[in-house]
Amino acid sequence: MPGEIHAYLDERKAIVHTEEDRRLVGNAAYEAPSEDILTDALLSLYLGKNVLLKGPTGSGKTKLAEHVSALYNLPMHSVNCSTDLDAEALLGFKTLIHDEQGRSQIIFVPGPITKAMTNGHLLYIDEINMAKPETLPLINGVLDHRRSITNPFTGEVLTAHANFRVVAAINEGYIGTVPLNEALKNRFVTIEVPYLQGDVLFQLLKSRSKLRDEKLLRTFVKLSADMLSLIEMGQLPDEAGSIRALLDACDLAAYIPPIRAITRAIADKLEDERERAAVLNIAETFV
Ligand SMILES: Nc1ncnc2c1ncn2[C@@H]1O[C@H](COP(=O)(O)OP(=O)(O)OP(=O)(O)O)[C@@H](O)[C@H]1O
Ligand SMILES: [Mg+2]
Structure with a gap:
């Protein structure tokens, strides 16, 4: 692995998170079928690239993302495109709260994308090929090199922290693949995750x-x-x-x-x- 990455790994290791953030850091429990899978994933993220893990179900994609989260000491926020369907589930939502004096106030409760972008954490987008057409522009914005999106609920333009990183996964196996939108695919470095043997x-x-x-x-x-x-x-x-x-x-x-x-x-x-x-x-x- 390039020496620069070792230095970066040490630098990241020294970061002390809040208790809540520490709980979001994954476990390093992925066993790589070949060393280059892990090296290339770490290198790509170090370089600020988005990483797309491509592999059949149960091949260790989520484990690999958690592993990277552990090595880079990056708290990880997950979204699943087949279940977190709408912008609110991804970005967050507005809600009414009452303070101690009984006054009501509208606050914005951040969602996984907003949290990861603001805090410079890792965003794991599972089953990205299942993203609905209406959430695609949002996801494209997150993946874009400008790394900024307009939060439709607050009107605020959110630009990501420099440490923000994205790993996505697609359940693409040996046969019967669900094609990924070309514009999306274009924004990633792809890493195949085969079954361990x-x-x-x-x-x-x-x-x-x-x-x-x-x-x-x-x-x-x-x-x-x-x-x-x-x-x-x-x-x-x-x-x-x-x-x-x-x-x-x-x-x-x-x-x-x-x-x-x-x-x-x-x-x-x-x-x-x-x-x-x-x-x-x-x-x-x-x-
Ligand atoms: N290379 C691996 N290293 C460590 N654990 C693995 C590996 N491959 C599979 N596993 C084990 O298999 C299970 C499935 O792994 P994981 O959830 O990461 O798969 P996945 O590719 O994300 O699957 P899906 O597409 O269904 O989400 C986990 O419990 C994990 O322990
Ligand atoms: Mg998974």
């Missing part, structure tokens, strides 16, 4: 699941590799490879027979009967 996956399952049986853990790693091949061939949907589901399967397999664990945590979530059978087929050859 091999030894790193083994270590992750071993350290983060309840399963202690190493032989069985290796079997789960093989199961994952085979499912990934089927995903790449278009015979299984992306979500079948989710590391989240695999961790669930390992947890269950610490208590119940592995096939049942795989059925519950992975196979039964799939819509198609043939897909469910394919997963159980692979499992039966191993377990």
Whole structure:
């Protein structure tokens, strides 16, 4: 990693946050499939670029954002474009309060974007490809190099603090992708976040699941590799490879027979009967 970044990391580490802000700093718990993923994410943010994490569900995008938040000691505010639909959920809203003397007053309660921009924090925009057309201009403004937006509720022009950074995520897998608006995509440095495999996956399952049986853990790693091949061939949907589901399967397999664990945590979530059978087929050859 470039030396400049190490110096910047040290500088950031020395920052003392308020208790509330400290709670917003993520955990450094992402295991990178290759070192360049983390290096490039850190470098891009250091340079003030917006980072777009692209990968299928359960591949560790949110974990990576939290990891970066931890390393840069940047409190993180999250918005999810598929649920935080309107400008109020993103920017904040006006409300009426009564002071001790009983006088009423209208105040603006800042939302995640406003807070992150004002305080120079990290903004994590999840499922950015699901943003509604009416919130796109807002998001574009946030991503723009001018880093300023007009708050429609207060009329105030909000310009971001110099430390403000943006990481977004898009659930784009190996097949069946939801395209991201070109103008949006253009504003990002893109980093692919693939499913963890091999030894790193083994270590992750071993350290983060309840399963202690190493032989069985290796079997789960093989199961994952085979499912990934089927995903790449278009015979299984992306979500079948989710590391989240695999961790669930390992947890269950610490208590119940592995096939049942795989059925519950992975196979039964799939819509198609043939897909469910394919997963159980692979499992039966191993377990
Ligand atoms: N590379 C990884 N390092 C550490 N944990 C991981 C990694 N990949 C997956 N996980 C684990 O899998 C789970 C899902 O990860 P995460 O929520 O970051 O995925 P995601 O890509 O954000 O998924 P989604 O698109 O559904 O939001 C987490 O509980 C995390 O512990
Ligand atoms: Mg996520």
